[in-house]
Amino acid sequence: RGYELVNEKDFEISSISRTGKLSVDVILAVAGTVDEAKKAYYGVSDQALLAGFEREKRRLRQEVHAAKISQGEFRTQLKDLQKAYDRQKSALDALAEKFARVNFDDVEPYYEEALRLFKDGQIDAAITILENANPAQRTFDILRERQRIGKAQTELDTQRAELEAEKKKQIAAVRLLAEMYSLKFDPVQAEAQYDQLVQLDSTDLEILWDAAYFYKEQHRYHKALRWYPLVIKHPLVEDWQRANAHGYLGDLYTVIGELPLALVAFRQAKRIYLRLYRRGGTSILFKDNLSVSYSRLGNTFTAIGQLDSALTYHLRALELTKRHHVRYPRNASLKSGMAISYEKLGEIYTVLGKLDSAMTCFQEETTLFKKLHNSYPKNTNYKNGLAISYSKLGETYTILGRLDSALFFYSQDLELIKELFVAYPENVVYKNSLAIAYDKLGDTYTELKQLDSALNLYQLEMGIFKELYFAHPDNVNYENGLAISCEKLGQTYAIQGQLDSSLIYFQGFIQLMQKLYFNYPENIKFKNGLSIAHERLGAICIEIGQFDSALIHFQIRLGHAEELYTLYNDKVSFKNGQAIDYWKLGDSHFRLGRQGNTYNLFQKAIQLSSELVEQFPRHKEFQRNFNFMQYKFTQMENMSQEDMKVEIALLNIVEPMKQQVQAAIKPDEKVALQEKVVEQLLSLVEEYPNNLRLRTNLGKAEGNLTWYQLMIDE
Numbered sequence: 001r002g003y004e005l006v007n008e009k010d011f012e013i014s015s016i017s018r019t020g021k022l023s024v025d026v027i028l029a030v031a032g033t034v035d036e037a038k039k040a041y042y043g044v045s046d047q048a049l050l051a052g053f054e055r056e057k058r059r060l061r062q063e064v065h066a067a068k069i070s071q072g073e074f075r076t077q078l079k080d081l082q083k084a085y086d087r088q089k090s091a092l093d094a095l096a097e098k099f100a101r102v103n104f105d106d107v108e109p110y111y112e113e114a115l116r117l118f119k120d121g122q123i124d125a126a127i128t129i130l131e132n133a134n135p136a137q138r139t140f141d142i143l144r145e146r147q148r149i150g151k152a153q154t155e156l157d158t159q160r161a162e163l164e165a166e167k168k169k170q171i172a173a174v175r176l177l178a179e180m181y182s183l184k185f186d187p188v189q190a191e192a193q194y195d196q197l198v199q200l201d202s203t204d205l206e207i208l209w210d211a212a213y214f215y216k217e218q219h220r221y222h223k224a225l226r227w228y229p230l231v232i233k234h235p236l237v238e239d240w241q242r243a244n245a246h247g248y249l250g251d252l253y254t255v256i257g258e259l260p261l262a263l264v265a266f267r268q269a270k271r272i273y274l275r276l277y278r279r280g281g282t283s284i285l286f287k288d289n290l291s292v293s294y295s296r297l298g299n300t301f302t303a304i305g306q307l308d309s310a311l312t313y314h315l316r317a318l319e320l321t322k323r324h325h326v327r328y329p330r331n332a333s334l335k336s337g338m339a340i341s342y343e344k345l346g347e348i349y350t351v352l353g354k355l356d357s358a359m360t361c362f363q364e365e366t367t368l369f370k371k372l373h374n375s376y377p378k379n380t381n382y383k384n385g386l387a388i389s390y391s392k393l394g395e396t397y398t399i400l401g402r403l404d405s406a407l408f409f410y411s412q413d414l415e416l417i418k419e420l421f422v423a424y425p426e427n428v429v430y431k432n433s434l435a436i437a438y439d440k441l442g443d444t445y446t447e448l449k450q451l452d453s454a455l456n457l458y459q460l461e462m463g464i465f466k467e468l469y470f471a472h473p474d475n476v477n478y479e480n481g482l483a484i485s486c487e488k489l490g491q492t493y494a495i496q497g498q499l500d501s502s503l504i505y506f507q508g509f510i511q512l513m514q515k516l517y518f519n520y521p522e523n524i525k526f527k528n529g530l531s532i533a534h535e536r537l538g539a540i541c542i543e544i545g546q547f548d549s550a551l552i553h554f555q556i557r558l559g560h561a562e563e564l565y566t567l568y569n570d571k572v573s574f575k576n577g578q579a580i581d582y583w584k585l586g587d588s589h590f591r592l593g594r595q596g597n598t599y600n601l602f603q604k605a606i607q608l609s610s611e612l613v614e615q616f617p618r619h620k621e622f623q624r625n626f627n628f629m630q631y632k633f634t635q636m637e638n639m640s641q642e643d644m645k646v647e648i649a650l651l652n653i654v655e656p657m658k659q660q661v662q663a664a665i666k667p668d669e670k671v672a673l674q675e676k677v678v679e680q681l682l683s684l685v686e687e688y689p690n691n692l693r694l695r696t697n698l699g700k701a702e703g704n705l706t707w708y709q710l711m712i713d714e
Contacts, residue, residue, distance in 0.1 A: 044121050046089075053085045108133075155703065171200055171207070178214070185426060187218045198227065204409055205234045209241065213248070219428060219472045220251050228252070243272035243289065250296055257476035257520040259304050266296045284324060284331070285451065291320045291337055298344055305524040305568040307348055314344045332372055333383075339368035339385055346392055351614045353572035355399060362392040380420060387416035387433065391440055401620030403447055410441045428468060435464035435481055442488060451496055458488040476516060476523075483512035483529060490536060497659035499543055506536045531560035531577070538584060547591050554585040572612065576622060579608035583629055590636075591652050595644065602633050647692050649684055661704075667711040674705045 034286035058079065063075040097632035110133050178193035194211040201207055208231050210587040215224035231237060231245045250265035270293040276286045311702030319340035325334040346361030376382055394409035414437040420430040444456035462485035468478040490505030510533035516526040538553030558581040565574040609626040616622055639647065657680060661673045681698040688694055 040119050044119060044123070047121065048123050049085065049088050053081065056081050075663055078659055098318065099201075167200055171197060171204075174200070175207075175210070182214070187426070190214065191220065195639050202227075202230065205231065205236050205241075207408060208234065209245075209514060212245070214543065216248055216252060219255075219475065221256055221474050224250070225252055238286070239272055239276055240289070243269045243276070243293075243337045246272070247289075247293060247296060250300070254300065254303075255477065256474050257516070257523060257526075259300060259520070259522055263297070263300050263304075266293060266300055267439060269293045270297060284328065287320060287324050288333060288337065291317045291324075291341075294320065295337075295341060295344060298348075302344075302348060302351075303525065304522055305571070307568070307571065311345070311348050314341055314348065317341045318345065332376065333370050335372055336382065339365045339372070339389070342368070343388065343392060346396075350396065350399070351571050351573065353612075353619065355396060355618055356614070359393075359396050361390060362396060365389040366393060380424070383416055384420060384430070384433065387413045387420070387437075390416070391437065394440055394444070398444065398447070399621065400618055403444060407441075407444050407448070410437070410444055414441055428472070431464055432468060432478065435461045435468070437483070438464070439484065439488060442492075446495075447490065455489070455496075458485060458492060461485045462489060476520065476526075479512060480516060480526065480529065481515070483509050483533075484510065487532065487536060490540075494536075494540060497511065497661075497663035499540060499656075499659065499663070503537075503540050503544075506533065506540055509533045510537060524564065527560065528564060528574070528577075531557050531564065534560070535584065536579065538588070542588065542591065543659065545652060545656060547652070548587060551585070551592070554581065554588050557581050558585055572619075574609060576612055576625070579605045579612065579629075580625065581605075582608065591648055593644075593648060598636075602629065602636070605629055606633060642688055642691060643693070646684065646694055650693075650697065654680055654684075666675045669707060671705065671707045671712060674701065674708050677701050678705055 037551040060069070060074055060077055060081070063069045064071065070076070084320060103346055110129050114126040114129040117123075117129065142363060145284045157590075174193050174196050178190050178197065181187075181190035181193060191214070194214050197207045198211050208227050212224050212227035212231055215221075215227065228245045228249045232242050232249075237245075241479060246265045246269035250269065253259070253262035253265060271292070273286060273290040273293050277290045294313045294317035298310045298317065301307070301310035301313065317330055318338065321334055321337040321341055325331065328334060342361040342365040346358040346365065348480040349355070349358035349361060366386070366389040369382055369389050372379070372382040374384045390409045390413040394406045394413060397403070397406040397409065414434075417430060417433045417437045421427070424430055438457045442454040442461065443449070443452035445457065462482070465478060465482040465485050468475070469482045472478055486505045486509040488510060490502045493499075493502035493505065510530070513526060513533045515532040516523070517530045520526055534553045534557040538550045538557060541547070541550035541553060556576070561574065561578040561581045565578045582601045582605035586598045586605065589595075589597040589601065606626070606629050609622065612619070612622040613626045636644075636647075657673065657677045661670055664670045664673055678698070678701045681694065681701050685691070685694050685698055
């Protein structure tokens with residue numbers, strides 16, 4: 001039969017709330033129910049009305065016969081009675097409709113009973129029930145309650161006004177306390193005050209702005225992420241504030257690894273500032289912030305591997321800042337902006353292998369920051385900028401193979417960063433920079449074969465990154481820094497022959513990179529890091545004789561390298577990585593006696609390396625790798641079958657034993673291990689008595705054994 005809407009009139013005046021809910025309930029009944037009830041109520045009402053009309057007419061006639069009223073009064077009253085009847089008669093349909101649509105869930109039980117009696121025609125009984133409910137008293141009670149509530153509301157309004165005034169006083173006091181704690185470098189207490197402020201009034205734009213900025217600066221990322229969207233949506237927020245809030249959101253998303261969300265936020269900031277710049281034109285604030293928005297976009301595109309877009313935005317930032325600097329040559333902020341733009345461009349040119357352009361950019365950066373630091377020696381930002389520029393020069397000189405120059409600039413970087421960290425030990429930016437400075441200097445000492453110095457620096461680096469990561473677990477840069485420090489320690493211990501320690505750190509490295517890559521698969525830095533972790537573990541597996549495991553790690557590494565180079569073939573480091581991976585995978589096959597696979601993989605490695613040397617002739621690492629590969633491949637081509645077997649035995653058995661000797665500290669331990677090396681070589685000489693390479697190795701091993709024995713005697 002279907003259903004019909006009972007409370008149709010309610011829906012005509014209802015509305016939908018902000019939450020999407022109706023202001024009235026939906027009441028349905030079987031179709032026809034309302035009409036049936038309406039007819040019943042109409043019939044009863046019509047009958048009762050007519051009976052009342054006839055009763056009143058009889059009363060009037062009786063009064064006129066008894067001479068209580070005159071004929072004229074009779075006619076007048078009868079006429080009024082007829083009008084009242086007609087009026088009531090015309091309202092019967094609406095009255096019946098109203099009775100028929102009553103929802104009994106909304107009325108008292110006595111009302112429901114009275115209406116049922118009325119429907120049955122028992123009007124007197126219905127009236128009795130309603131009268132027994134004492135309607136006059138109930139009306140009086142309701143009016144009295146309304147008066148009481150009105151009075152209470154007035155009191156509440158007064159109390160609310162007093163509370164609002166008290167709240168304003170409290171906000172002023174708490175805000176002052178927060179600022180004082182900040183001045184005393186007590187972020188924990190300051191944070192507690194800002195927590196109170198947003199609880200007191202989360203609709204006040206100034207409170208939202210100050211609290212969100214404080215949370216951002218103090219690395220309370222999730223708190224800042226909660227409040228900046230409210231700033232953006234606030235009805236009183238100005239366009240420049242909204243643009244800045246989008247920019248800060250982008251910074252926060254970058255820190256926690258959400259690069260796609262960061263890109264969206266930075267684009268919003270750029271759109272608003274571009275509009276303001278075109279509208280305002282002369283405001284240096286809009287120009288400066290538009291330049292910053294370009295730089296942020298450039299950084300994000302760099303992080304996701306879109307180098308063409310990154311280069312475009314960094315060039316825009318530099319061009320815009322240069323134009324402003326011509327107009328305002330004394331503006332230090334513009335000089336700093338230019339220096340940072342040169343730094344970002346230099347980083348991209350380095351990735352693209354354009355080392356001359358990179359060097360020029362880093363030198364320009366250093367020149368600008370030197371001038372700023374000399375003019376404003378107490379400005380920590382300029383001092384930090386100068387330190388970073390030294391680090392960038394050190395990186396470039398390292399790539400060019402000029403290690404003395406690299407060591408000089410890295411030392412300059414470390415000196416400045418140490419001064420900043422000593423002055424501001426709670427500043428996590430300087431703390432992070434100090435860890436990176438240790439890392440860069442450690443890399444240089446590694447290249448110079450000063451492994452003890454390198455190891456000490458890497459341990460200092462790890463100590464800092466542990467503190468940073470445990471204090472700020474949401475910051476992916478600190479987690480990545482901890483992973484890198486694990487890699488550097490693992491690599492140093494591997495070079496020293498301490499394979500057990502090396503394996504522990506490399507396992508820590510791969511665990512951290514797996515977590516980062518799983519959470520942020522779009523970040524090519526983390527994907528490349530995981531790829532490197534597999535390469536490191538593969539190398540250790542070779543050293544400890546687990547060749548099948550090494551093969552698995554190198555195959556995974558090669559898969560990552562091929563994918564990265566396919567996606568980002570303009571990043572020369574990925575091409576170099578792919579060449580090295582082909583070589584190491586080929587080396588693993590060689591150790592397993594699979595010469596056919598070895599030749600194929602070695603040739604691929606040499607082809608890529610030769611292309612890199614041709615493209616970037618000043619890049620020392622590429623040249624060094626190519627020379628090594630070419631030499632080893634030529635050597636292998638000239639090997640006989642016996643030479644092959646001897647080489648595999650030396651690589652798989654003797655070399656790991658030699659590393660154990662190097663790792664041993666006590667002379668008697670060295671003697672015992674070296675004796676095993678000599679025994680192994682004697683066994684191989686017996687098997688291949690005419691092999692000159694074996695006899696040469698045996699002679700050196702016996703000489704080393706004699707030397708170690710002399711050490712014990714002394």
